[in-house]
Structure formats: C-alpha cells, structure tokens
Amino acid sequence: MKQLLTITFLIFSATAFSQTKEWMVLQKKGITIETFFPGKYITIQFDNYQWIEGEIREIRNDSIFINQKISRIVGNAWGLPVRDTLSLGLLAYAINQIYAMPLRNQQLGVITSGAIFQVGGAGYIVLNAANSLIQNQNFFTAQNLTGVGIAAGVFLFGKILQWNHPVKVILGHKYKLKSIKMGE
Numbered sequence: 009m010k011q012l013l014t015i016t017f018l019i020f021s022a023t024a025f026s027q028t029k030e031w032m033v034l035q036k037k038g039i040t041i042e043t044f045f046p047g048k049y050i051t052i053q054f055d056n057y058q059w060i061e062g063e064i065r066e067i068r069n070d071s072i073f074i075n076q077k078i079s080r081i082v083g084n085a086w087g088l089p090v091r092d093t094l095s096l097g098l099l100a101y102a103i104n105q106i107y108a109m110p111l112r113n114q115q116l117g118v119i120t121s122g123a124i125f126q127v128g129g130a131g132y133i134v135l136n137a138a139n140s141l142i143q144n145q146n147f148f149t150a151q152n153l154t155g156v157g158i159a160a161g162v163f164l165f166g167k168i169l170q171w172n173h174p175v176k177v178i179l180g181h182k183y184k185l186k187s188i189k190m191g192e
C-alpha cells in the first residue's frame with residue numbers, strides 16, 4: 009500500500025511540475041476567445057506584415073518563442089498526398105510585435121467573405137459586355153442595364169460582406185493579446 013501511495017504521489021507531482029507557467033490569451037473586449045500555450049500551433053502576422061506559423065516552444069517575460077514550421081500537402085512518388093513539414097528554426101519575438109492573427113472557425117467562409125457574390129456580379133457584367141461586343145449590340149439598352157445594375161448590386165453586397173467579415177484579427181483597441189503568468 010505504501011509503494012502504491014508513493015507511485016501515485018510521484019505521478020501527480022510530475023504532472024503538476026510539467027504544467028506551463030505562462031501562456032497567452034486573445035481577448036475581444038475583455039472576453040477570452042483563444043488560449044495559446046507551449047506546444048500549440050500558431051499563425052501570426054508581425055508589425056512588418058510578415059506571416060509566421062509554427063509551434064509555440066515557450067512564452068516568457070512577454071516574449072514568444074516559435075519553432076517556425078511550414079507544412080504542406082504534396083504528392084509522393086505514386087501521386088498520393090502526403091504531409092511535408094519543413095522546420096526553419098526557433099524565433100523569439102516580443103508579444104507587442106504581433107500585429108494580427110487569422111480568424112478561426114469560420115463556417116461557410118466563401119459565402120460570408122463575399123467572394124462568391126463579387127465573382128458572380130463581376131462575371132455577369134464582364135460576360136454581358138463581351139456578348140454585347142461580339143454580337144454588335146448596344147450595351148446601354150434598358151433591359152441590359154437592368155441586369156447589369158442587379159449584377160453591380162450583387163457585387164456591392166459581396167464587398168459589404170467582405171468589409172464586415174474580415175479574415176484576420178488586427179490587434180489593438182477591440183482585440184488584445186495578453187501574456188498571463190501562473191499565480192497572477
């Protein structure tokens with residue numbers, strides 16, 4: 009019984025010792041959206057507008073140490089898809105150098121980003137103009153302008169969706185990235 013108690017104590021103390029002492033949180037108006045800790049994969053944009061992705065190695069004294077990695081799916085010798093990972097080394101940056109982060113969990117991103125509406129509206133206008141030129145018809149007829157006006161409205165709707173649903177979070181007044189030490 010004494011040996012079982014000793015083993016149990018050692019296991020629990022080892023797990024308590026392995027916990028991280030510092031982590032980061034992404035907050036929107038004071039509400040935590042995402043938590044980052046060593047071992048988690050992260051994609052960030054720095055204040056020089058360079059995107060970096062990799063695994064967080066350590067968070068210490070308002071600095072983040074990232075093991076920069078690039079992971080892509082490529083074809084092997086038989087044409088089957090395999091994951092290819094390239095490790096570029098350890099980078100250290102101050103947390104206040106982080107400018108933006110991509111948004112996570114965007115469902116129906118093609119629709120909510122407005123891209124499909126912009127492509128559809130612009131495509132209809134270009135196709136209509138090309139058909140008018142090919143068939144030697146007047147582009148500015150009343151029936152034609154109605155369709156082009158609707159297509160322009162669809163394109164504008166897509167542009168409004170794009171403005172309202174950004175693909176990245178710019179840190180500043182609304183979004184903040186904070187370093188938290190255990191015990192604070």
